[in-house]
Amino acid sequence: MNTLFKSALERAGDSSTLLTIKKVAGGSINESYIVETKKRSYFIKYHKDAPERFFELEAKGLQLIKYTNTIDVPEVIDYSDEQKEAYLVLEHVQGERNNHTERLLGERLAGLHQTIGQAHGFREPTFIGTLTQPNGLYDSWLEYYRDRRLAAQLKLGIRNKRMVGKRKKKLENLLNHLDQWIPRDIEPSYLHGDLWGGNWIVGGDGHPYLIDPSFLYGDRHFELAFTEVFGGFSKQFYQAYEATYPTSNHYQSCKKVYQLYYLLVHLNLFGEMYGSEVDAILNHYVR
Incomplete structure (x- = not known):
């Protein structure tokens, strides 16, 4: 070494x-x-x-x-x-949190999301963990999210036999009716793409730094939804974000369908320990 x-x-x-x-x-x-x-x-x-x-x-x-x-x-x-x-x-970034760190994280993430790209997705494949994410640039976020994110995980799940039976049928049904929850007129924000609590750190003067991105352009609410899956973000963070760039009306209705993607990734990477969480979201949207 x-x-x-x-x-x-x-x-x-x-x-x-x-x-x-x-x-x-x-x-x-x-x-x-x-x-x-x-x-x-x-x-x-x-x-x-x-x-x-x-x-x-x-x-x-x-x-x-x-x-x-x-x-x-x-x-x-x-x-x-x-x-x-x-x-x-x-x-090598080094620092300690202070009373302003999570407020700054919320404000500055909102600033990142206010930066707008030309199209949704990304021009080349990326990775989440070591799992390849197929990509492409789309005018429609709905089509990108359906075809390049959820459908790709469905295909992988079928291959590795983690997407079978009722689970498979419910995800296919959800894909066919995704426009009930996700609007078509979404701006393509700059997104970190894998923002859980372990992918931000603290530098000098308590300033937050983002690390380990899986970059894409897309609905900023997709990013926010993932911050709520595994924790690591405070009430102060969400208040600061909301004060800087208020979330849209569709966020609550689409939050779980956005969280579904990351849980499908974990199901395909790590196995059935994430199966019940995937099923709970599918049952929420598909009766």
């Missing part, structure tokens, strides 16, 4: 003495390290069997969020997707 990291940092322009490499906990996909040289400190993610373009697409997502000038992300220093030597070198 020393040789790989030394080579990576030299490629990034840091040839100073490598002082320490510390493996850190967190995340089930990559190995993560804090690497300190005589020049500065880095956060490096390593994956020995990374899918093609795995870190390239993460780096692109971070850069797209950065370009909005709305919310902080770690600086992308370098990356490689070479087989057995895939890594992403980032700025």
Whole structure:
């Protein structure tokens, strides 16, 4: 590992003495390290069997969020997707929460969502975990969400035998009637795409940073719905978001159908432990 990291940092322009490499906990996909040289400190993610373009697409997502000038992300220093030597070198962000952190997170996420793209989706496939997300650019969010998100998970679930029987029929029924809950006139907001409580951190002066994006353009309520699935966001966060960019009338009716996507992903990745949550949402929409 020393040789790989030394080579990576030299490629990034840091040839100073490598002082320490510390493996850190967190995340089930990559190995993560804090690497300190005589020049500065880095956060490096390593994956020995990374899918093609795995870190390239993460780096692109971070850069797209950065370009909005709305919310902080770690600086992308370098990356490689070479087989057995895939890594992403980032700025090492350090800080502690204060009384303003979650308010700033809500306000700045709202600012990100007020940045509008040209179409829904994304121009190339992305990843959620190591699961490939098919993509494309669509004029209609409804069609994108139905065809590229829910239908893709349905096909995968059929292949791995986790989408069978009544569950399969109910999801197919939901796909055919999705326009009952999702409007067609949705603006394509810039979205992080995988925003749960583990994908934001705190930097200097208590400022929030987004990490590990699975970037797309789409309905901002899709993002908000996922923040409520696994927790990690305070009342202060939601109040600040609402004060900055109030949610639309359709949010409550479509919240569960948006949460369904992420639960389908977890069902396909991790198995039947998420089956009851998927079934509860399908039963909510399909009688």
